[in-house]
Amino acid sequence: MAAETEAVLRRRNEELERELKKSLEREDRMKEELRSAWGRVRVAEEGEERLCWQLGELEAEAVNEAREYRARVMELMEQLSDAHRLLRESSSSPPTNDDVKNLSILKL
Numbered sequence: 001m002a003a004e005t006e007a008v009l010r011r012r013n014e015e016l017e018r019e020l021k022k023s024l025e026r027e028d029r030m031k032e033e034l035r036s037a038w039g040r041v042r043v044a045e046e047g048e049e050r051l052c053w054q055l056g057e058l059e060a061e062a063v064n065e066a067r068e069y070r071a072r073v074m075e076l077m078e079q080l081s082d083a084h085r086l087l088r089e090s091s092s093s094p095p096t097n098d099d100v101k102n103l104s105i106l107k108l
Helices: 002-092 097-107
Strands: none
């Protein structure tokens, strides 16, 4: 009977050792998967930071271009207004040398 109990305990011990080994192997695999996932997260975060920086640069560039465009439009509107004024004035009187000079400047 003692020999039987010893054999049962030995088998149970061997079974527990196998389960422990499998559990440790699973734990090692999970640790490696976790390290790999953490690496992917770091890469994604770095990519996000780069994209945010690039977006900020593009937004600043767009604002500058919009300001330049608006300034140019305002300048052209002023030139057009001056041209209309000169045309109205010239229709009521013959053009002077200054009028001709102003018109030629506006064409630039």
